[in-house]
Amino acid sequence: MSYSMMRAARMHAIGSPMSIDNVERPAPQATDVLVEVKACGMVPNLGNVLASWPTWCPHLPLPALPAVFGLDPAGVIVEVGSQVIGLKPGDRVYVSPVRSCGACPACLSDNRVACEYFVFNGYFGFSKERSQTIYDLYPHGGFCEYMAAPQHAIVKLADNISFEEAVRLGYLGTGYSALRKCGPLAGKTLIINGISGTLGLGITLLALAMGVTKILGSGRNQVLLDRVKALSPGRIEVFSTDDGSTGQWVRSRTGGHGADFMIDALGAAVSLDVFDDAMQGVGRGGTIVNVGGTVGKLAIDMKWLMDNSMTLIGSAWFTAAEGYDVVEMIRTKTIDLSILQHEVAQLQDINEAISGLGARHGGFSNYVIVP
Numbered sequence: 032m033s034y035s036m037m038r039a040a041r042m043h044a045i046g047s048p049m050s051i052d053n054v055e056r057p058a059p060q061a062t063d064v065l066v067e068v069k070a071c072g073m074v075p076n077l078g079n080v081l082a083s084w085p086t087w088c089p090h091l092p093l094p095a096l097p098a099v100f101g102l103d104p105a106g107v108i109v110e111v112g113s114q115v116i117g118l119k120p121g122d123r124v125y126v127s128p129v130r131s132c133g134a135c136p137a138c139l140s141d142n143r144v145a146c147e148y149f150v151f152n153g154y155f156g157f158s159k160e161r162s163q164t165i166y167d168l169y170p171h172g173g174f175c176e177y178m179a180a181p182q183h184a185i186v187k188l189a190d191n192i193s194f195e196e197a198v199r200l201g202y203l204g205t206g207y208s209a210l211r212k213c214g215p216l217a218g219k220t221l222i223i224n225g226i227s228g229t230l231g232l233g234i235t236l237l238a239l240a241m242g243v244t245k246i247l248g249s250g251r252n253q254v255l256l257d258r259v260k261a262l263s264p265g266r267i268e269v270f271s272t273d274d275g276s277t278g279q280w281v282r283s284r285t286g287g288h289g290a291d292f293m294i295d296a297l298g299a300a301v302s303l304d305v306f307d308d309a310m311q312g313v314g315r316g317g318t319i320v321n322v323g324g325t326v327g328k329l330a331i332d333m334k335w336l337m338d339n340s341m342t343l344i345g346s347a348w349f350t351a352a353e354g355y356d357v358v359e360m361i362r363t364k365t366i367d368l369s370i371l372q373h374e375v376a377q378l379q380d381i382n383e384a385i386s387g388l389g390a391r392h393g394g395f396s397n398y399v400i401v402p
């Protein structure tokens with residue numbers, strides 16, 4: 032086999048710009064596929080996120096530097112390992128960043144995020160002792176031309192889903208998994224805390240498709256909130272946290288009972304007080320799922336939790352099987368991604384792109400890097 036070279040954006044030191052380097056193109060192992068990357072999603076302001084990460088989350092290690100980041104790649108399979116039978120060259124795919132040991136009880140029950148070796152490929156890991164073991168096996172995120180990935184991480188795309196849309200599967204799948212953890216949704220009322228962000232907007236589309244009859248969404252930017260409400264004016268109500276308490280507002284909109292469920296989708300920079308306040312809008316027997324990025328310890332009244340039979344769940348990412356569900360909802364227009372505005376940048380312009388230039392329209396903006 033010939034080992035040709037490829038271009039990859041690599042970060043050599045924390046906080047430094049990425050450089051476009053020529054590196055060895057990976058080869059797929061027996062149960063891997065090799066994907067030619069066509070697009071990779073990017074969190075806005077990724078450079079600052081990566082620079083701040085060791086301070087914000089010292090317990091969540093970055094891969095050893097220099098590293099190729101890029102959490103949400105989509106592309107075309109160009110080669111498969113000797114033991115791959117369900118995927119073939121030419122398949123259009125999304126590559127989930129979930130990497131794990133593959134052999135522990137958690138992995139074997141498709142709960143890979145519970146594996147002690149679980150990492151987000153192209154982003155960060157969850158164990159200072161174990162994460163680098165996985166990064167050594169899969170050193171490439173999506174900010175390069177080719178990446179090897181285990182076949183269990185592959186979600187095949189329908190032909191009518193563009194690569195730009197496909198890179199949104201990470202956020203959509205995360206929202207979908209959180210909604211499933213709420214339980215049956217038809218006829219229910221849902222608080223989405225942080226509704227106009229990238230996670231919140233996806234959760235809104237999915238919740239509408241899954242039968243939630245009333246969405247009560249909070250955010251800050253009234254223009255963006257109005258834009259979210261316009262997606263389904265009869266079923267979505269919005270509230271700016273600049274106007275007071277989200278929890279009290281939800282109570283006022285539900286006859287005092289409170290909502291059935293809440294999903295928190297706040298960004299990392301938002302105060303935990305905003306989470307705590309919205310949580311007070313969830314009624315007796317309700318379920319609260321956190322997929323947001325808020326950092327820190329929240330004081331929870333355990334007597335309230337018990338007396339009201341509340342459920343509080345943390346949900347990280349989603350399974351590839353759940354990814355297939357979301358693909359099918361996009362394929363059939365059960366959720367309509369035409370509302371997204373794709374902000375596409377070339378790999379060689381990645382530093383300009385990750386500095387967050389340009390006007391961002393909350394979750395409606397979709398930042399994409401193409402090789």
Ligand SMILES: [Zn+2]
Nearest residue numbers: 132135138146
């Ligand atoms: Zn495992």
